Structure formats: C-alpha cells, structure tokens
Amino acid sequence: xxxxxxxxxxxxxxxxxxxxxxxxxxxxxxxxxxxxxxxxxxxxxxxxxxxxxxxxxxxxxxxxxxxxxxxxxxxxxxxxxxxxxxxxxxxxxxxxxxxxxxxxxxxxxxxxxxxxxxxxxxxxxxxxxxxxxxxxxxxxxxxxxxxxxxxxxxxxxxxx
Numbered sequence: 001x002x003x004x005x006x007x008x009x010x011x012x013x014x015x016x017x018x019x020x021x022x023x024x025x026x027x028x029x030x031x032x033x034x035x036x037x038x039x040x041x042x043x044x045x046x047x048x049x050x051x052x053x054x055x056x057x058x059x060x061x062x063x064x065x066x067x068x069x070x071x072x073x074x075x076x077x078x079x080x081x082x083x084x085x086x087x088x089x090x091x092x093x094x095x096x097x098x099x100x101x102x103x104x105x106x107x108x109x110x111x112x113x114x115x116x117x118x119x120x121x122x123x124x125x126x127x128x129x130x131x132x133x134x135x136x137x138x139x140x141x142x143x144x145x146x147x148x149x150x151x152x153x154x155x156x157x158x159x160x
Contacts, residue, residue, distance in 0.1 A: 038149035042099075045147065048138050049096035052109065056089030073119035088112045096142070099151030103143050110139035 059066060059082070070082040088108050095105035113136035117129045126133075147153045 041142070041145055041148045042150040044138060045096050045099065045102065045142060045151075048135065048142075049093045052089050052135065053093035053097070056086055056093060059086050059089065071120045073115050085112055085116075099147045099153060100156070102147035102151055102153055106139045106142035110136050110143060113139060 063082070063086075066082055067079060070078045072078045072081050074081060076084075089112070092105035092109045095101050096109075113132045116132040117136055121128070
C-alpha cells in the first residue's frame with residue numbers, strides 16, 4: 001500500500017476537503033454552474049418549440065381560410081409559401097422539442113421568422129412583426145448554442 005507522503009495516509013482514500021465557504025460563496029457556486037446554462041437552453045428549446053408547434057397546428061386547422069390570403073414574399077405562390085411555413089413550424093418545432101438536429105431546425109425556423117419579420121408584409125410598422133423578430137432571436141441563439149447537454153444530438157452524434 002502506498003502512502004501519501006504529505007499526510008501519511010493511504011493514497012486515494014481521502015478526498016481533498018474544501019476550505020470553509022461562507023453562505024454567499026456557496027450560493028454563488030451553486031447558481032453559477034454549467035448545468036444551469038444547459039437547463040436554460042433545454043427549457044427555452046422546449047418552450048419555444050411548443051409555442052411554434054401550436055402556431056403551426058393553428059395554420060393547419062385554418063388552411064382553407066389562409067390559402068387565399070397568405071402572403072407570397074418569395075414569389076413561389078401563396079399556397080407554396082403557406083405549405084413551406086407550416087412544414088417548418090411543425091416539423092422543425094418537433095425536432096427542437098426532442099432535441100434532434102437542433103441547429104439545422106433552428107436555422108430553418110430563423111429563416112422563416114426573418115421572412116415573416118422583414119419580407120412578408122412590407123410597409124407595416126415594426127410592432128406588427130415584433131413577435132416574429134423575438135422568435136428569430138431565440139432561434140439564432142439555438143443555432144449558435146445548439147441543443148447542449150439535454151438533447152438527442154448529444155446522444156446520437158456524441159456532441160460534447
């Protein structure tokens with residue numbers, strides 16, 4: 001058996017103790033750990049995914065009414081624009097919720113929100129497009145950060 005020469009105890013049996021910390025330091029260390037960042041991104045991903053999924057399902061339910069009046073910002077036709085945004089809002093939102101292909105799904109949704117914010121109905125005040133602009137910012141954050149610890153991307157693709 002090997003001895004720890006500094007204290008004369010068997011090596012590997014004792015954990016180095018942390019000096020006494022006051023309550024303020026303990027609270028700071030507890031709140032500033034990396035797990036809270038992962039948890040915050042997980043919550044944001046689930047929350048924004050559910051919100052956009054509900055929005056997309058609402059468009060599916062009102063498809064006949066929206067079919068004739070939906071804007072055509074890309075010049076591909078009103079029906080094609082509606083189908084593309086419904087697909088993005090439902091499929092990509094489901095991918096965000098489960099945490100699979102988070103960056104590509106968030107990129108598609110960010111591009112959809114860019115079109116909704118700046119190209120869909122030009123000439124309207126910013127307040128009319130404020131919500132899509134906020135969604136676009138959240139999706140850009142997810143493109144940059146990815147799904148982080150609590151995602152299927154990390155499990156399937158061994159992303160650190």
